[in-house]
Amino acid sequence: MDIKRAFLVMSNKIWVVLSAAITGALVGCACYLIVDNLANPGTQYQSMTEYYIDFAFNENTKTVYDYYNSYTWNDIVETDDILGKAMEILGADYTEAEVKEAVVTELPSDIRVIHTIVTSNDPDRTAAIQQAIGQAIVEFGKDMQEFEGIRVIATEDPQTVVRVKKTGRAVEAGIIVGILLGMAGVGIWYGLDRKIRVPRDVSRYFGLDCIGVERKNSDTTKEEDPSFQKNMYYLKEKYEKLTLQPAEEAMEYTALREQDAILLGIPAERMTAEQLEKILQDLKIQDCNVIGFYLYDMKESFYRRYMGA
Numbered sequence: 001m002d003i004k005r006a007f008l009v010m011s012n013k014i015w016v017v018l019s020a021a022i023t024g025a026l027v028g029c030a031c032y033l034i035v036d037n038l039a040n041p042g043t044q045y046q047s048m049t050e051y052y053i054d055f056a057f058n059e060n061t062k063t064v065y066d067y068y069n070s071y072t073w074n075d076i077v078e079t080d081d082i083l084g085k086a087m088e089i090l091g092a093d094y095t096e097a098e099v100k101e102a103v104v105t106e107l108p109s110d111i112r113v114i115h116t117i118v119t120s121n122d123p124d125r126t127a128a129i130q131q132a133i134g135q136a137i138v139e140f141g142k143d144m145q146e147f148e149g150i151r152v153i154a155t156e157d158p159q160t161v162v163r164v165k166k167t168g169r170a171v172e173a174g175i176i177v178g179i180l181l182g183m184a185g186v187g188i189w190y191g192l193d194r195k196i197r198v199p200r201d202v203s204r205y206f207g208l209d210c211i212g213v214e215r216k217n218s219d220t221t222k223e224e225d226p227s228f229q230k231n232m233y234y235l236k237e238k239y240e241k242l243t244l245q246p247a248e249e250a251m252e253y254t255a256l257r258e259q260d261a262i263l264l265g266i267p268a269e270r271m272t273a274e275q276l277e278k279i280l281q282d283l284k285i286q287d288c289n290v291i292g293f294y295l296y297d298m299k300e301s302f303y304r305r306y307m308g309a
Contacts, residue, residue: 002198002200004306005197005198005200005306006190008302008305008306009190009193009197010186010187010190013186013189013190016182016185016186017179017182017183017186018182019182020178020179020181020182020185021175021178021179021182022178023178024174024175024176024177024178024179024181025171025174025175025178026174027174027178028170028171028172028173028174028175028177029167029170029171029174031170031174032166032167032170033167036163036165040163042121043121043160043161044119044120044121044160044161044163045119045120045121045122045123045126045158045159045160045161046117046118046119046126046158046159046161047117047118047119047126047127047130047155047156047157047158047159048115048116048117048118048155048156049115049116049130049133049134049152049154049155049156050113050114050115050152050153050154050155051113051114051115051116051134051137051138051150051151051152051153052112052113052150052151052153053111053112053113053114053141053147053150054112054141054147054148054149054150054151055112055146055147055148056145056146056147056148073105073107073114074104074105076140077103077105077116077133077137078100081136081140081143082133082136082137082140083096083099083100083136084136085132085135085136085139085140086099086129086132086133086135086136087099087132089131089132089135089136090128090129090132094125094128094129098120098129099129099132099133102118102119102120102125102126102129103116103117103118103129103133104116104117104118104119105117113153114137116130116133116134116137118130118133118158119161123158126158127157127158130155130158134152134155137150138150138151138152194272194273194274195269195270195271195272195273196266196267196268196269196271196272196273196276196295197268197269197298197302198268198295198298198306199213199293199295201273202266202276202293202295205273205277206276206277206280208264208290208291208292208293209291209292209293210292210293210294210295211227211228211231211232211235211263211292211293211294212224212225212226212227212228212229212231212232212294212295213225213228213294213295213296213298213303213307214228214294214295214296214297214298215298215299215300215303216296216297216298216299216300217300222296222297223300225303225307228294235261235263235291238261239260239261239291240260241258241259241260241261242259242260242261242262242263243256243259243261243262243263244263244265244294245262245263245264245265246264246265246267246296247264247265247266247267247271247276247279247293248267248270248271250262250264250279250282250283250288253282253283253286253288256283256286256288257286257287257288259288259289260289261289261290261291262283262288262289262290262291263290263291263292263293263294264279264280264283264290264292264293264294265293265294265295265296266293266294266295266296267295267296267297268295268296268297268298268299268302269297269298269299270297
């Protein structure tokens with residue numbers, strides 16, 4: 001593989017990678033916003049109540065009951081002892097599924113303090129569920145032997161939940177995916193590209209020698225490299241009838257057969273290897289003596305970067 005050729009050709013497609021990155025960023029952002037809105041429809045409201053637990057003394061262990069943790073409380077809140085009582089308070093307008101989904105219990109570092117956090121799409125329902133759960137927990141503290149009692153020490157009115165948007169991460173992920181897909185696309189395009197761009201593209205596959213390169217400047221002027229002139233001088237002395245024949249116009253086989261030698265002109269970046277193969281096959285069948293080729297219309301900038309000139 002011609003690494004320099006690959007780098008120079010694919011570097012001209014950097015805009016494809018940049019476009020893919022921008023598209024990936026937009027798609028990633030859009031997908032995140034759509035999923036986020038579907039997962040969290042509408043504005044949500046949240047309320048928090050803090051309770052203090054007075055644990056009872058355990059005569060067997062000579063210590064207070066202390067085996068309640070956050071997992072225990074989350075399970076207990078969903079039992080009839082608390083959820084059942086809360087549903088009685090709330091009435092028929094509320095369902096157990098709604099309340100279970102709305103309530104989360106958290107335990108700070110001190111096991112004597114618990115928090116109930118209620119979240120829903122309606123501030124009034126949030127407040128009602130929080131109040132019902134609070135009453136049920138206080139009653140639970142009175143009924144269980146493990147507690148001297150449970151009391152509310154702080155409560156918050158429902159507040160609008162400010163969701164942390166992760167749009168930035170979605171954009172970053174989209175950019176990375178876009179760049180990878182863009183690079184993969186450029187790589188596949190390069191692998192399938194069969195345009196003749198440098199002399200080696202012809203020499204390697206068709207066994208013809210290149211006598212030189214004719215470069216095209218931005219102002220449309222053309223310039224031959226030194227080897228072109230030197231090789232032409234030698235070949236004109238070697239062959240009495242030598243012609244330079246552009247490959248795209250190599251159809252006058254009768255006239256070409258009369259030549260001792262033919263130098264085929266191949267336009268850079270305009271002809272594919274398959275097209276050249278067909279032309280060479282026809283010339284061979286017609287007994288036209290092609291001894292080499294020259295590449296013309298190669299861009300000056302590409303020539304200098306590839307040849308290091």
